[in-house]
Amino acid sequence: MMPSHPLLGAIESPADLRALSEQDLLTLAAELRDYLIHTVATRGGHFAAGLGTVELTIALHYVFNTPEDRLVWDVGHQAYPHKVLTGRRDRLGTIKQLHGLAPFPSRAESPYDTFGVGHSSTSVSAALGMAIAAARKGEQRRAVAVIGDGAMSAGMAFEALNHAGSLSVDLLVVLNDNDMSISENVGALSNYFARVISGPLYAQLRAGGKRALQQLPVLRELARRSEEHVKGMVLPGTLFEEMGFNYLGPVDGHDLKALLRALRTAHGLAGPRLLHVVTRKGKGYAPAEADPITWHGPGPFDPATGTLQKEKPGTPTYSQIFGQWLCDMAERDPRIIGITPAMREGSGLVEYSRRFPERYFDVAIAEQHAVTFAAGLACEGLRPVVAIYSTFLQRGYDQTIHDVALQKLPVLFALDRAGLVGSDGATHHGSYDLSFLRCVPNMIIMAPADENECRQMLYTATTLDGPAAVRFPRGRGPGVPPAKEFTALPIGRAEIRRRASGFTAAHAANGAHAVSGANGHGNGHGPAHGERRAGLALLAFGSMVAPALQLAERLDATVVNMRFVKPLDADMLREIAQHHAAIVTLEENAVAGGAGSACSELLDALGLTTPRLHIGIPDHFIEHGSREDCLTAAGLDLPGISAAVERWYAGLGLNDGRAAPRLATAEPVARLGER
Numbered sequence: 001m002m003p004s005h006p007l008l009g010a011i012e013s014p015a016d017l018r019a020l021s022e023q024d025l026l027t028l029a030a031e032l033r034d035y036l037i038h039t040v041a042t043r044g045g046h047f048a049a050g051l052g053t054v055e056l057t058i059a060l061h062y063v064f065n066t067p068e069d070r071l072v073w074d075v076g077h078q079a080y081p082h083k084v085l086t087g088r089r090d091r092l093g094t095i096k097q098l099h100g101l102a103p104f105p106s107r108a109e110s111p112y113d114t115f116g117v118g119h120s121s122t123s124v125s126a127a128l129g130m131a132i133a134a135a136r137k138g139e140q141r142r143a144v145a146v147i148g149d150g151a152m153s154a155g156m157a158f159e160a161l162n163h164a165g166s167l168s169v170d171l172l173v174v175l176n177d178n179d180m181s182i183s184e185n186v187g188a189l190s191n192y193f194a195r196v197i198s199g200p201l202y203a204q205l206r207a208g209g210k211r212a213l214q215q216l217p218v219l220r221e222l223a224r225r226s227e228e229h230v231k232g233m234v235l236p237g238t239l240f241e242e243m244g245f246n247y248l249g250p251v252d253g254h255d256l257k258a259l260l261r262a263l264r265t266a267h268g269l270a271g272p273r274l275l276h277v278v279t280r281k282g283k284g285y286a287p288a289e290a291d292p293i294t295w296h297g298p299g300p301f302d303p304a305t306g307t308l309q310k311e312k313p314g315t316p317t318y319s320q321i322f323g324q325w326l327c328d329m330a331e332r333d334p335r336i337i338g339i340t341p342a343m344r345e346g347s348g349l350v351e352y353s354r355r356f357p358e359r360y361f362d363v364a365i366a367e368q369h370a371v372t373f374a375a376g377l378a379c380e381g382l383r384p385v386v387a388i389y390s391t392f393l394q395r396g397y398d399q400t401i402h403d404v405a406l407q408k409l410p411v412l413f414a415l416d417r418a419g420l421v422g423s424d425g426a427t428h429h430g431s432y433d434l435s436f437l438r439c440v441p442n443m444i445i446m447a448p449a450d451e452n453e454c455r456q457m458l459y460t461a462t463t464l465d466g467p468a469a470v471r472f473p474r475g476r477g478p479g480v481p482p483a484k485e486f487t488a489l490p491i492g493r494a495e496i497r498r499r500a501s502g503f504t505a506a507h508a509a510n511g512a513h514a515v516s517g518a519n520g521h522g523n524g525h526g527p528a529h530g531e532r533r534a535g536l537a538l539l540a541f542g543s544m545v546a547p548a549l550q551l552a553e554r555l556d557a558t559v560v561n562m563r564f565v566k567p568l569d570a571d572m573l574r575e576i577a578q579h580h581a582a583i584v585t586l587e588e589n590a591v592a593g594g595a596g597s598a599c600s601e602l603l604d605a606l607g608l609t610t611p612r613l614h615i616g617i618p619d620h621f622i623e624h625g626s627r628e629d630c631l632t633a634a635g636l637d638l639p640g641i642s643a644a645v646e647r648w649y650a651g652l653g654l655n656d657g658r659a660a661p662r663l664a665t666a667e668p669v670a671r672l673g674e675r
Contacts (some may be wrong), residue, residue: 002035002038002039003034003038005031005032005034005035006031007020007024007027007028007031008028008031008032008035008084008089009089011028011085011089012087012089013085013086013087014061014062014066014067014085014086014112017058017061017062017085018061018062020062022256022257022260025058025059025062025256026256028058029054029055029058029256032054032057032058032081032084032085033051033054033283033284033285035084035089035092036050036051036054036080036081036084036092037051037284037285037303038303039092039093040080040298041300041301041302041303042093042300043093043095043096043097043300044096044297044298044299044300044301045080045095045096045103045297046076046077046080046103046296046297047080047282047288047295047296047297047298048281048282048285048288048292048295048296049075049077049078049148049178049281049296050077050078050079050080050081051281051282051283051284051285051288052078052176052178052253052279052280052281052282052283053078053079053081053082053146053148053176053178053253053279054081054254054283054284055253055254055255055256055259055279056146056174056176056253056259056277056279057079057081057082057085058081058085058256059256059259059260059263060144060146060174060263061082061085061086062260063260063263063264063267064142064144064263064267065141065142066086066112067111067112067114068141069141069142069143069144070114070115070127070130070131070134070141070142070143070144071112071114071144071146072114072115072117072123072126072127072130072143072144072145072146073105073113073115073117073123073146074117074120074121074122074123074124074145074146074147074148074151075104075117075118075119075120075121075148075150075151076103076104076105076117076118077104077296077297078146078148078176078178079104079105080092080095082105082112083095083101083105083110086110086112086113087110087112088101088109088110096423096424096425096624096625097423097624097625097626098624098625098626098629099625100624102425102623102624103118103423103424103425103624104116104117104118104425104427105117114126114130115127115130116427117427118424118425118426118427118428119391119392119395119427120150120151120154120365121147121151121152121153121154121155121156121157121365122156123145123146123147123151123157123173124145124147124157124160124161124164124173125156125159125160126145127143127144127145127171127173128143128145128160128163128164128167128169128171130143131143131169131170131171132167132169134170135169135170142170142172142267143170143171143172144171144172144173144174145171145172145173145174146174146176147173147174147175147176148175148176148177148178148279150342150364150365151365152175153342153364153365153366154364154365154366155366155368155369161173161240161243161245161274162243164244164245164272165240165243165244165245165272166244167244167272168270168271169271169272170270170271171272171273172266172267172273172274172275173245173272173273173274173275174274174275174277175249175274175275175276175277176253176277176279177250177276177277177278177279178253178278178279178280178281237249237274237276240274240276244272245272245273245274246269246271246272246273246274247273247274247276248262248265248266248273248274248275248276249262249274249275249276249277249278250276250277250278251275251276251277251278252277252278253277253278253279253280254279254280254283259277262275262277263275281296282295285306286306287306293345294308299311314476315451315476315477315479316451316476316482317348317474317475317476318416318451318454318472318473318474318475318476318477319346319347319348319416319474320348321348321451321454321455321472321477321482322347322348322387322414322416322454322458322472323347323348323349323350323351323352324348324351324482325454325455325458325459325482326338326348326349326352326385326387326414326458327351327352327355327356328484329458329459329462330352330355330356330359333383333462334359335381335382335383336359336382336383336385336462337359337360337361337374337377337382337383337384337385338352338353338356338359338360338361338385338387339361339363339370339373339374339384339385339386339387340361340362340363340370340386340387340388341362341363341364341365341366341367341369341370341388341392342362342363342364342365343387343388343389343392343416344362346389346416346417347387347388347389347414347416348387348416349387361373367388367392367393367395367396368395368396368398368399370386370388370396371386371393371396371399371400371403371404371411372399372403374386374404374409374411375399375403375404375407375409375411378404378409378410378411379407379409383410383412383462384411384412385412385414386411386412386413386414387414387416388413388414388415388416389415389416389417389428389430390415390416390417390418390419390430390431390432390433390471391417391421391427391428391429391430393413393415393433394432394433394436397436400413400437400440400467401440404467405440405441405442405443405466405467406441406442408442408465408466408467409466409467410462410464410465410466410467410468411467411468412458412461412462412467412468412469412470413467413468413469413470414458414470414472415430415433415469415470415471415472416472416474417430417473417474418430418433418447418471418472418473418542418588418589419431419473419474419542419543419588419589419617420473420474420588420617420622420627420630420631420634420636421474421627421630422474422624422625422626422627422629422630423624423625423626424624425622425623425624426621426622426623426624429617429621429622429630430471431589431590431617431622432589432590433469433471433589434447434471434541434565434587434589434590434593434594434595435589435590435592435593435594435597436593437469437565437566438565438566438593438594438595438598439593442466442467443466443467443468443469443566444461444464444466444467444468444469444491444564444566444567445468445469445471445564445565445566446460446461446468446469446470446471446489446563446564446565447470447471447472447541447542447543447562447563447564447565447587447595448470448472448477448542448563449478449497449540449542449543449545449546449561449563450477450478450479450480450545451477451478451479451480451481451482452480452481452482452483453480453561453563454470454472454477454482455482455483455486456483456486456487456488456489457470457489457563458470459486459487459488460488460489460491463488464491471542472542472543473542473543473588474627475627478546489563491564491567492564492567492568492569492570493563493564493569493572494560494561494562494563494564494568494569494572495560495561495563496558496559496560496561496572497545497548497549497559497560497561498549498552498553498557498558498559499534499558500534500535500536500537500552500556500557500558500580501534501535501556502533502534502535502579503534503537503558503579503580533579533580533581534558534579534580534581535555535556535557535580535581535582536552536555536557536558536580536581536582536583536584536645536649537557537558537559537560537576537580537582537583537584538551538552538557538558538559538560538584538585538586539560539562539573539576539583539584539585539586539596539599540559540560540561540562540585540586540587541562541565541585541586541587541588541589541595542587542588543588544586544587544588544636545559545561547586547636547637547638547641548586548641550638551638551641551642551645554642555645555646557584558576558580560572560576562595565595565598566598568598568599568602570602570606573599573602573603573606573608574606574608577603577606577608577610578608578610580610581610581611581652581654582610582611582612582613582649582652582654583599583603583610583611583612583613584612584613584614584615584645584648585599585600585612585613585614585615585616586615586616586636586641587614587615587616588616588617588636589616589617590616590617590619591614591615591616591617591618591619592619594614594616595616596612596614596615596616597614599612599614600612600614611652611654613644613645613648613649615635615636615641615644615645616634616636617634617636618634618635622634
């Protein structure tokens with residue numbers, strides 16, 4: 001039962017917050033933390049990071065005039081308190097659900113969300129752009145970037161800091177150091193220096209001293225070295241000072257009075273400055289403090305006991321299949337190296353990291369580095385496996401092309417979360433990997449239809465002398481037990497899972513590929529030698545094989561598990577096109593430039609004009625909800641696919657005497673007009 005929160009209940013906007021006394025803020029922080037615990041407990045969601053930013057969020061909105069002053073959050077995991085204080089308190093229980101609050105800050109959701117985020121390390125760049133825009137427009141507003149939760153490990157953050165430090169721009173970067181990545185715990189000595197170095201007197205004296213020493217170069221250099229020597233012993237500010245920032249801190253991020261004092265000091269300074277705030281992830285909830293990784297994004301739990309709701313037992317997830325494969329493969333091949341950009345738990349690498357620590361590398365949130373690091377390993381004869389979410393490989397695309405594919409290096413990309421991921425929404429859907437990878441020379445791309453095929457495709461990739469990608473969806477497969485032994489699949493070979501009436505085994509036999517001419521009879525509109533064509537053929541990629549088989553039973557269609565997106569099985573495509581009246585391709589990837597487009601390109605090159613429909617993710621962003629909600633929104637659930645296929649086939653007006661297929665029980669489809 002939700003406890004009472006009288007002070008928080010009266011906050012409808014940061015303006016209400018700024019009307020409170022500083023003493024009231026302590027009570028508000030306690031209520032806000034309790035509200036987060038009880039709300040997230042009912043539904044699950046990002047948790048530990050937000051608990052660590054309660055006081056920081058309150059202090060930022062108290063000192064700065066938001067939304068006029070621009071507050072840019074990095075990553076977004078830490079922004080739940082921000083959503084509560086900016087008019088969305090009563091909707092927090094809907095977060096990540098269909099039509100509910102977005103999982104991360106979203107410009108479309110609130111004027112207080114000044115920049116949409118989801119991928120990390122973008123805040124400093126965005127806030128710098130806003131600060132320069134304000135200066136050019138003559139507007140007296142501030143820009144604040146709050147970066148943390150590991151985001152400082154990405155090169156993009158340092159690129160932005162390097163740029164900002166060279167400019168006379170009104171920018172405050174708040175470094176939320178919540179994982180001990182930069183400083184040690186704030187102790188007595190550090191507290192002393194923090195009070196001194198964050199105070200207005202020190203800032204004024206330091207600025208005045210710099211002006212005076214400008215005329216005395218020798219003394220200026222001596223003072224600089226002395227200051228660096230003293231600060232370097234107790235504070236990590238030297239790096240940021242060298243980059244051109246006025247460094248303040250570290251400050252205890254759970255001491256509201258200290259935070260307010262430091263932020264007011266920072267508010268009164270000019271130029272780029274960085275406030276270093278040390279927080280504790282999971283602060284105020286003992287289980288999350290003890291294990292912030294598990295509590296980063298938990299499911300529903302009992303707030304009183306910290307007992308997580310157990311998942312229903314089921315078949316292994318694709319991530320677990322991958323993790324087990326990697327362990328098994330590492331046992332037999334000492335060249336195997338596992339690499340992940342801060343996704344150990346999500347990518348199923350926990351067991352591998354424990355069993356093979358010397359062959360496991362978490363490079364932090366640095367996707368570009370992960371890819372080129374793998375390329376360097378491959379140059380020396382090792383077999384690197386980059387375990388990465390599809391949405392994050394986008395950030396290492398140049399390296400994939402330039403450093404891996406161009407040199408034809410045997411790097412395996414295990415693309416987790418390919419397709420629609422569900423509650424994390426548009427920023428995390430893996431909608432584009434087939435489109436952006438299949439145009440890259442030397443790349444082999446595979447999409448498994450089930451768990452066993454995933455395991456065998458991963459193994460197949462390790463037998464190649466060039467780069468390969470195996471993409472698999474979030475969650476569980478259809479329940480095909482993976483075989484313990486490894487079997488390499490023939491490259492570029494599809495398989496028929498179901499034959500339509502009129503499409504015999506003889507047609508699909510290997511010998512049937514040997515047909516005279518480009519299409520057997522010259523125009524691609526009829527079978528050779530007057531044979532009657534079968535009706536539909538469904539060419540399915542990866543996760544779409546299962547719904548294709550269900551649909552095929554109702555439409556008497558042929559189903560081909562395509563397996564390979566690159567190279568395609570040209571012989572199979574020729575046979576299918578010659579012996580079917582129409583073709584439908586199914587993929588959980590953007591239609592634009594995806595696997596279906598690849599099929600059409602190949603058929604066109606063969607001179608085959610068999611009518612075809614491409615079904616995949618439409619040309620707009622799919623928002624958050626359950627994975628099932630997202631599939632429905634994209635028209636990729638069974639009713640959506642069925643309706644689209646039936647309508648299209650009926651509109652072909654084929655004159656071969658074959659009636660359009662009809663569903664036994666046609667089902668209405670919402671959002672059909674989006675297609």
